[in-house]
Amino acid sequence: MKHHTSTLADLMQRHPRWVALTGAGISAESGIPTYRNRDGDWHAPEPVREQEFRAQPQARQRYWARSYHGWPRVRDARPGQAHIALAGLEAQGRIALTISQNVDGLHQRAGSTRVIDLHGRVDNVRCLDCGDLTARETMQARLAPLMPTPPRLEPSPRPDGDAEIPGEQYANLQVPPCTACGGTVTPDVVFFGGSVPRERVRACLDAVEEADGLMVVGSSLAVYSGFRFCRHAQSRGKPIVLINPGWTRADDMATLKLAAEAGPLLTAVASALARQPA
Ligand code: APR
Numbered sequence: 344m345k346h347h348t349s350t351l352a353d354l355m356q357r358h359p360r361w362v363a364l365t366g367a368g369i370s371a372e373s374g375i376p377t378y379r380n381r382d383g384d385w386h387a388p389e390p391v392r393e394q395e396f397r398a399q400p401q402a403r404q405r406y407w408a409r410s411y412h413g414w415p416r417v418r419d420a421r422p423g424q425a426h427i428a429l430a431g432l433e434a435q436g437r438i439a440l441t442i443s444q445n446v447d448g449l450h451q452r453a454g455s456t457r458v459i460d461l462h463g464r465v466d467n468v469r470c471l472d473c474g475d476l477t478a479r480e481t482m483q484a485r486l487a488p489l490m491p492t493p494p495r496l497e498p499s500p501r502p503d504g505d506a507e508i509p510g511e512q513y514a515n516l517q518v519p520p521c522t523a524c525g526g527t528v529t530p531d532v533v534f535f536g537g538s539v540p541r542e543r544v545r546a547c548l549d550a551v552e553e554a555d556g557l558m559v560v561g562s563s564l565a566v567y568s569g570f571r572f573c574r575h576a577q578s579r580g581k582p583i584v585l586i587n588p589g590w591t592r593a594d595d596m597a598t599l600k601l602a603a604e605a606g607p608l609l610t611a612v613a614s615a616l617a618r619q620p621a
């Protein structure tokens with residue numbers, strides 16, 4: 344751990360400005376489960392796919408019924424040590440941008456100000472027809488009277504605010520429509536199988552381009568959406584640091600792989616660097 348701390352602190356001292364790319368592992372400490380385990384395999388059945396959500400009313404019933412149970416855990420989660428340490432490194436001028444693949448908003452709650460939510464935010468709801476944006480909490484209040492109470496089985500939470508519940512609990516759910524136009528509402532996230540808006544990807548690529556290195560924290564990089572930034576950093580000859588106790592798709596591209604839990608390591612690095620001028 345001491346060794347890891349000084350290795351990363353030294354590298355960050357030599358390369359002053361970083362982009363941090365984060366994944367579900369950084370929120371594990373905050374009680375939000377990851378998608379995949381340390382071997383890169385799915386923990387649970389795959390989450391809803393973009394195409395299903397758009398095409399199938401039953402997929403939307405299932406999503407909203409499950410999300411009704413899963414959302415409070417994400418809403419009430421507190422930033423962990425790693426979120427706080429990254430916010431500290433941003434304040435020291437060492438992190439130019441945090442690209443988060445998570446939809447939980449915990450970087451902002453920890454005090455990071457330069458954040459791109461690559462896959463959107465689960466605390467917003469968007470209309471697929473008119474684009475109207477509303478708070479997820481408002482949708483929760485609209486869903487509440489429609490849900491069978493009490494839930495017949497303790498739901499198990501998922502990282503995107505989804506949760507597993509038995510099918511009979513949503514078979515009759517009338518999903519509340521957009522209040523502005525009566526259209527179909529969606530959480531403002533990029534679902535599995537969906538695509539990230541082009542300008543958002545561009546802004547992230549530009550940041551990697553301008554940075555001196557890319558640090559990936561708590562992501563398996565199994566999804567190309569995040570992995571592409573490693574490819575980009577590699578093509579520009581920038582150092583890539585991976586902080587992950589398990590397998591990642593970029594293990595063979597890394598300048599430095601630190602098989603450690605992110606919270607204690609980044610906390611130690613941020614405090615070591617706080618004593619040295621950037
Ligand atoms: N510190 C660092 N890493 C950790 C920790 C920890 N304390 N705990 C777990 N991890 C690592 C795991 O080893 C795993 O590699 O976090 C990683 C989580 O990986 P995934 O669950 O695959 O999450 P992520 O990479 O963010 O997934 C990317 O896939 O379907 C999607 O859109 C979804 O944004 C998500 C994307």
Ligand code: ZN
Pocket residue numbers: 470471472473474475521522523524525526527
């Ligand atoms: Zn609408």
